[in-house]
Amino acid sequence: MERNLLETIISSEYLLEHVELQDISDAIVMIQQSFQISFHENELADVKIFEDLCNLIHGKINLEHNDDCTSQQAYYKLNRALSDVFNLSKLHLSPETLIEDIIPRKNRIEKVKMLEDILDMRLFLLSPPFWLTCMLIVIFLLSLLAFFIGWKIAISGIAFSLLGFRIADRMGKEIAIKTVGELTDNMVSNNYIKSRRDPNTVNKRELDDVTRSIFIKLFYLSPSALHKEAKFSEY
Known part of the structure; x- marks a missing residue:
């Protein structure tokens, strides 16, 4: 008997090929933003395994190679920005320092907006309260069921929940990332080029690991599931 998706995840056997193709598009958007590249139509058609995608990314990046550590550079950039915005001594900050x-x-x-302006990148640092997100999800699902009662009620409920999500996303004050170290990792995966000291250079040795981190973050895959021969879904 085939196991469902939840059982697969719990058993730590959730593989790249289990991720649906329409969900992979979210990772592609993040990759393009992070590496500041773009894929043309049908350019990904021949990507069958993880190594194919990594090779395609390498071919897209025509920057000078510099064998330095982007995470270290991102940490110092973040450290300086936090110190400037919040008048902190850099000596008092460490990767374990709590953002809260x-x-x-x-x-x-x-x-946070000031911090993002200094770094010139979106940090995705804040989120709405968990209870509010759950409530809006419930309203959205109930609105879908309301189509059996009346389409006007259903449309109104869906519009209300979508507007609620948008407002909540803009007005959320809950810290979504715990530590300075975690925020540094997010900077590198979401904005690799902008996180570097010199955005006209790249450490080609890091590209595969950054790509891997994007898939891990989005789909909760284990690193072992993202080896070079890992297959993408064919459906």
């Missing part, structure tokens, strides 16, 4: 201890709840949205 740095950014007070008062004016949190404005302060």
Whole structure:
């Protein structure tokens, strides 16, 4: 008997080939943003395994190779930006420092916006309260069921929930990333080129690992599931 998706994840056997193709498109968007590249129509048609995608990414990046550590550079960039925005001593910050201890709840949205402006990247640092997200999901699902009662009620409910998601995303004040170290990792995976000291260079040895981290973050895959021969779904 075939196991369902949840059982597969729990058993730690969730593989790249289990990820549906329409979901892979989310990873492709992140890869293009992070490496500042673009894929043309049908360019991914011949990508069958993870190594194919990595090779395609390497071929797209025509920057000078510099064998340095992007994570270290991103950490120092973030350290300086946090120190400037919140008037902190860089000596008091470490990868284990809690973001919540740095950014007070008062004016949190404005302060994070200042931080993003200095770094010139979106950090995805804040989120709405969990209870609000759950409530909006319930309203959305109930609205779908409401089509059996009346389409006007259903459309109104869907519109309300979608508007709620948008407002909640903009107004959320909950810290979504715990530590300075985790935020540094997010910077590198979401904005690899911008995280480097010199955005006209790249460490080609890091590209595969950054690509791998994007898939791990989006689909909760284990690193062992993203070996070179890992297959993409064919359906």
